[in-house]
Amino acid sequence: MRVAVVTESFLPTVNGVTTSVLRVLDHLALRGHDALVVAPAGRGPDRYAGFPVHRVPAARYRQFPVGLPGPSVQAALAAFRPDVVHVASPFVLGGGALAAAGRLGVPSVAVFQTDVARYAARNGLGITEGLVWRLLRRIHEGADLTLAPSTATARDLAAAGIPRVARWGRGVDAVRYHPNLRADERVAAFRARVAPAGEVVVGYVGRLAPEKEVHRLTALARVPGVRVVVVGGGPAEAALRRRLRPLDPVFTGPLHGDELARAYASLDVFVHTGTTETFGQTVQEAHAAGLPVVAPAAGGPLDLVRHGTDGLLFDPRHDHSLRRCVRELVRDPEARARLGEAGRRAVVGRTWERVGDELLAHLASVVPATATLPVAAG
Numbered sequence: 001m002r003v004a005v006v007t008e009s010f011l012p013t014v015n016g017v018t019t020s021v022l023r024v025l026d027h028l029a030l031r032g033h034d035a036l037v038v039a040p041a042g043r044g045p046d047r048y049a050g051f052p053v054h055r056v057p058a059a060r061y062r063q064f065p066v067g068l069p070g071p072s073v074q075a076a077l078a079a080f081r082p083d084v085v086h087v088a089s090p091f092v093l094g095g096g097a098l099a100a101a102g103r104l105g106v107p108s109v110a111v112f113q114t115d116v117a118r119y120a121a122r123n124g125l126g127i128t129e130g131l132v133w134r135l136l137r138r139i140h141e142g143a144d145l146t147l148a149p150s151t152a153t154a155r156d157l158a159a160a161g162i163p164r165v166a167r168w169g170r171g172v173d174a175v176r177y178h179p180n181l182r183a184d185e186r187v188a189a190f191r192a193r194v195a196p197a198g199e200v201v202v203g204y205v206g207r208l209a210p211e212k213e214v215h216r217l218t219a220l221a222r223v224p225g226v227r228v229v230v231v232g233g234g235p236a237e238a239a240l241r242r243r244l245r246p247l248d249p250v251f252t253g254p255l256h257g258d259e260l261a262r263a264y265a266s267l268d269v270f271v272h273t274g275t276t277e278t279f280g281q282t283v284q285e286a287h288a289a290g291l292p293v294v295a296p297a298a299g300g301p302l303d304l305v306r307h308g309t310d311g312l313l314f315d316p317r318h319d320h321s322l323r324r325c326v327r328e329l330v331r332d333p334e335a336r337a338r339l340g341e342a343g344r345r346a347v348v349g350r351t352w353e354r355v356g357d358e359l360l361a362h363l364a365s366v367v368p369a370t371a372t373l374p375v376a377a378g
Contacts, residue, residue, distance in 0.1 A: 001363060002034045004082035004106075006073070006097035008089045008114075010037065010053070011044035013064060014256065015207060016281055017089045017113050020170065024086065025049040027356030036080040038097060040067035056093065069096020074103065082106055083367045089113040090139050098142035107366040110143035111168070112153060115299075118211070118276040133160040144366040147359075149279035150300040168359055169303075171352030172284040176258070179290030179344060181265035190266045194250050199227040200330045203267040205260070205282045206274075208234035213273045214244075219319035221246050223327045231255055231263045264289035268336060269329050272301060275316040280304055284350065287311075287343030292336050294325045310343035 005024060009017040021037075028035045029049040037051055040058035042065050047053060054076045058065035073096055077085065085101040085108040087094040094110065101108040117132035140146045140162045147168035148154040157165045181187055195201050202220065206212055214236065217228060228249040230240070241251065255263050264270070270286035272295035279300035286293050287304070293311035295301035305311040312328065315321035329336050 001083045001360075001367060002036075002081065003028055003363060004036045004038065004077055004080055004085045004097075004101075005051075006038040006085060006087045006090075006094055008040070008067060008091055008093055009064065010039035010042065011048070012042055013044075014254070016279075019281070020111075020113065021088050022048065023171065023352050023356065024088075024359060025051060027352065027359070030353070030356070031360065033360075036076065036082065038067075038073060038076055038093070040065040040093065067093030069093055069100075073097055074100035077101065077106065078104055084109060084363050086363060087111065087143065090143075091116055091136075095139040095142075098139060102142050107144045107368075108142070109363055109366060110140055110146045112140070112146055112148050112157060113278055115153075115156075115211075115276045115278055137161050145362060147362060150303045152299050152302050153278045166362060168362060169350070169355060170279055170281055170284065171350050171355035172281070172288050172347050173352065174288040174344075174348045174350075176261045177264055177285045177288035178261070179265070179340070181262055181289070184262060184265065187262050187265045190262070194229060194266075195227045199225055200268045201229055201266060202226050202269045202271055202326060202330070203229035203231060203263070204271050204273060205231040205263065205286070206272075208232050208237045208240055210236050211274060211276055212236070213275060214240055216273045216319055216322060217244055217247065217249070217271065219323040220326055223323060223330060226326070226330055229263075229267065231260070260285075261289070264291065267291055269294060269326060271322070271326065272296070273322075275299060277301065283311075284347050287340075287347045290340040290344045292329055292339035293343060294322065294329065296322075306342075306346070308339075310339050310346055312339075 007021045009015055026049055035051040037053040041055045056072055057068045077100055085106055087097050087110045090110050098108050117129040137160050146165050148157055148165055149169055154165050204214055228247045230249050231252045233254040270291040270293050272283050275296045275298045277300045283293050283301055283304045293305050295305050296316035297313040298316045305313055307313045312325040314325045
């Protein structure tokens with residue numbers, strides 16, 4: 001297939017949308033398909049995985065470039081002549097791309113990845129969730145198929161009246177994120193530095209932004225014997241440093257690749273704080289690293305955490321529920337080991353290759369048979 005990938009976020013910006021798009025492009029290259037990337041302007045590469053990157057004008061909002069739809073989007077699609085347009089987390093640029101695909105008569109698949117409605121309400125943008133959902137419905141009605149990453153998100157989309165919804169999850173690199181990394185000398189040195197008295201290391205990994213609700217870690221101030229580690233960066237970092245000061249947390253800043261894998265391996269318990277996640281990729285990475293996960297019983301984590309089996313789900317309405325779950329694991333090293341091992345077993349088969357083939361099947365499902373090449377080789 002010839003696949004035009006339109007994304008609201010791309011390198012050099014690194015976040016969940018960008019990471020997912022990179023994996024999609026890697027898989028398209030692996031399976032021998034052709035692709036074009038349409039992304040906001042930035043200082044990132046002009047090619048990725050051998051595919052050209054077409055940059056469109058962008059405005060900046062909260063450290064992010066926001067791609068602006070315009071005639072160049074439709075012109076780029078028309079020149080590439082795709083069999084299908086794949087749109088990652090459509091809103092501004094993606095909404096324009098779906099409209100352009102419709103005018104060109106090209107089938108399209110939209111991937112819902114960001115809870116824009118709740119994000120807008122939380123960040124005081126002056127618009128209601130209801131209004132954003134109406135806008136999202138109008139955008140997604142232009143797609144032949146919308147892919148939701150979790151059961152909870154699929155329900156939200158259906159409730160908003162968005163048609164033609166299917167599930168598509170995410171893969172995880174269970175080779176990079178591995179419990180064996182705990183034996184790495186750099187991991188041991190970090191743990192010795194942050195927990196010299198043998199404290200239980202409780203950590204968060206992810207972007208530091210208001211919608212991630214990392215401030216909820218303040219609930220751990222009354223849990224004895226813990227050391228809190230925060231891995232990531234973002235616009236809320238300064239405020240979080242002030243708010244979490246009673247915990248004396250360790251902030252590592254943003255980490256990637258092997259450094260990030262070692263950060264997971266340095267933890268004893270992983271805490272996911274956000275209640276509006278459409279999926280929760282860091283939950284999968286923590287599981288791959290053999291960590292027990294504490295997460296809210298809301299959104300994407302409902303599909304990823306089996307309460308009492310590979311983690312604990314807390315009541316998202318009450319921070320004392322979060323504190324109780326963490327305290328339970330801090331007190332019980334055998335439970336930490338049991339839940340961590342179960343989490344590892346749960347995700348080890350969720351490879352990006354397998355998930356990539358599932359995506360190719362979704363893309364092929366909207367393409368006329370005469371235009372479709374083999375979905376997977378071998």
